[in-house]
Amino acid sequence: MSEHPLDPVFHPRAVALVGISSSASGRGASFLHALLDQQYEQRRPLYLVNPRATEIEGLPCFPTLLAIPGPVDHVISLIPRDGARALVEQCVAKGVRSLHFFTAGFTESGEAAMAEAERALAALARAGGVRVLGPNCMGLYVPDERLAFGIGMPREPGDVMGISQSGANAQEIVSGLAPRGVRFSKVVSFGNGSDIAAAELFDYAASDPQTAVVTAYLEGVPDGRALLGALRRCAAVKPTIILKGGYTAAGARAASSHTGSLAGPGALFDALCRQAGALRVDTLEELHDAAIVVSTAARHVRGRRAVLVGGGGGFSVLAADALARHGLDLPELPDTTRAALRPWVPIAGNSIRNPVDAGFIGAGAARREALEQVTTIAALTPGYDVTIVATGGGPPRPAAGERAPDPDDDDPAEPPLERTRRQVALLASLQERGGRPVLLVRRERADADLAAALDVTAYAAGVAAFASIPRAARALELLLDWRRARAGLPELL
Amino acid sequence: MSEHPLDPVFHPRAVALVGISSSASGRGASFLHALLDQQYEQRRPLYLVNPRATEIEGLPCFPTLLAIPGPVDHVISLIPRDGARALVEQCVAKGVRSLHFFTAGFTESGEAAMAEAERALAALARAGGVRVLGPNCMGLYVPDERLAFGIGMPREPGDVMGISQSGANAQEIVSGLAPRGVRFSKVVSFGNGSDIAAAELFDYAASDPQTAVVTAYLEGVPDGRALLGALRRCAAVKPTIILKGGYTAAGARAASSHTGSLAGPGALFDALCRQAGALRVDTLEELHDAAIVVSTAARHVRGRRAVLVGGGGGFSVLAADALARHGLDLPELPDTTRAALRPWVPIAGNSIRNPVDAGFIGAGAARREALEQVTTIAALTPGYDVTIVATGGGPPRPAAGERAPDPDDDDPAEPPLERTRRQVALLASLQERGGRPVLLVRRERADADLAAALDVTAYAAGVAAFASIPRAARALELLLDWRRARAGLPELL
16 A cells, blocks of 8 residues: 555654743643653654753753754644744754644634735645644644653554544543543544645545544534545545534534634535535534444444343333434344243343343342343344343442442442453353344443443443443434445445 | 321331341342431331341341331331232231332233232222332432432432332432432332322422422323322422333333333323423433532523633534534623633634633633633623533543643642632622523543532532533523423422
């Protein structure tokens, strides 16, 4: 595969941070600490530029970019707007390949002169061989290259790409998905997009061998035709999830002062996504949940017939309502399945029709066996498109030594993390054996650590996990609507 | 005020737990431990009944109910179904005032004979002066009387009542609201409702001086006319929030095997709520958020004109979209306000039109002051119905001693809990001074303890706090739609 024009941007061999304060405070410190958190400086040269210091936090500091002895590929600029032009000239002189302007105050200021200054800067840089990210953006998170724009971003790479006009929402893509086990190929915050912008990034995503799934937050669409073309190429080969900021009139007004975008009306953007075959979502939460669906076995769900196992009576009733509201059916289980379930489920207070209400199944180790049997019988019953399994849900598990294990808990003697692994292993094996995806809805809200462990363990096993039935149902609805709208386009999943 | 017929049920002077296992395991142990967790036994007699033990966990155990020396007002039954009739007879003989059947297997089994047995039990008990809760329910949480059906339920009483046909959803009402600062007058899980059921409980709620807000989860409506009458009386005088399980056909089927209810079609239930002036919600999350709205100053919101402060650019754009989707407007701030804001907000990357984007306002202590000024100016600008303030949102705050405070953080030197108290005190004072409700949207998702502290502190100050803009927006939409639908009914809020 030939090299994409943006490849050098994602693979810089040395980085300079220009305009960091000599006390290493504020935004400059954030960028520096994000890079140190990735241990960038242990692999490649990391230079700081500030005329009033020779060393900041143990790293060499130079008075100007041109004073740096070695080559610099990527520059992160924190300098005020007025120095931007001089910095571009220095970058050209230094042979820099990409310049990331965190520096803001251009088009998004609403001043025509500043919009013009932004265009001129980008043109000057491009003419000199320097690609520009921004201005007004957070830049790059590339775990493979140890680049990051926030502390605590995972060091391991993955196959989900993020493209965002907003720095905060680039961060939300990472902070919403990383705790659920997702890892990233690249996340790019491109701000005003004076040079590198959405269309080229979708084009890159389409060809990037490390990217399997694309998520994006966009505000404006300066060149709809170019975007449609790139989006079409990308969405043809990879699930591409798009959240549009400025979808409503009020949001569009906010967007114009954010990234200087003239956000188009939502209906036009809808049409663009539909033509391209992209999956449009309305909120960050939907973006996160859709990314989980398309990067796990859940992507293979092809119809609306669901079987639901777990939870008590009241949970089952509301679950059935939520699934129905999102277009999913819960067809009754066949007689043979109900006969197989009957020995494991006491008649009283239970349903074995669908949902299978597991609220009052035995207690302790007997409950554990019964739940495994019931889940297995349901997940292997043919004629459904997806199995949804709810875990936990009782009151908080008391700490060891306290009285009162929860009788809804299957085998309270089993350590929670072992239970988590056992549950996920069962669901993963049932995905294989049953020939259809299994979704997990975890109800361990009282125990954040356990909830996180379930999410991550499930994701690693290819099982999509959600915090609630309504969210799982909405994610499946998004998937199925998207699949239907893609009729005629390449079958991706 | 004369005594309500249900008063004695909520104020028992002694409790007996009948059918607890001698090893204090399973469901019986859960009920026992819930009572011990409330220290019930330190205030009133708590008796256990099991013929195979004389003492369980240090409490005296008797072979039968009749063998208990003192009077017993309330009995919690965990015995199997077959012994239910004999227990009712004993309760009558003992002069028991209320009998809570956790015992299940009656109408909800789907067997006609069991439905008939349930009716006969209830009739027998009523004839003998014993009121029945259930069968198939969790019974009572009355913090004033130290009664509870789950561990960890708050001991302090409050003014929100819960009425639930489902035990799990009664628990969800508590576990969803208690961490947000809400406290309860009474929560009743009434299961099959063979005697005490929804209509009588709404009637009680209407007259209960300790109850200011009513939340309810209902499945079936066996007697629509009686329910409508009671609901009308209740909703006329107190905000009454209702979640209907079995709203869809699939949910209705699940409900019939849960509490034996023939759930009516959703549209009929809608009409019933509208006629009665109740606030109908679709999910537990909406029930929780609506309860927060009507029990804080947020209940006074009377129109759709919102001003939003806080968050960075991408946050503001999506916030504006979410508010618009839920019918709220963000009218531009007047020129005088924008002039007042300008000194505090750098032009670059910001909007001072509405939303007021606070993403890039200064850093450290200067940021703290600027944020306070900006929030104050916005909240005191006349012409709006509600002020919405977003906090936090940056990456996780590093632990003390680690590098890199978040530059989005106002004054990282300030201890988080102090910051929380300061933020809430400001918002509470702005509610007073501005003459309109202030809503807080907290974005401290990375720090669960801090998020919980913000929720609880805000609630205590009468400030409604939400985990996201879409949830705050939806809660306001529910409130405003409810207010409009109540035209002609007494003005409650």
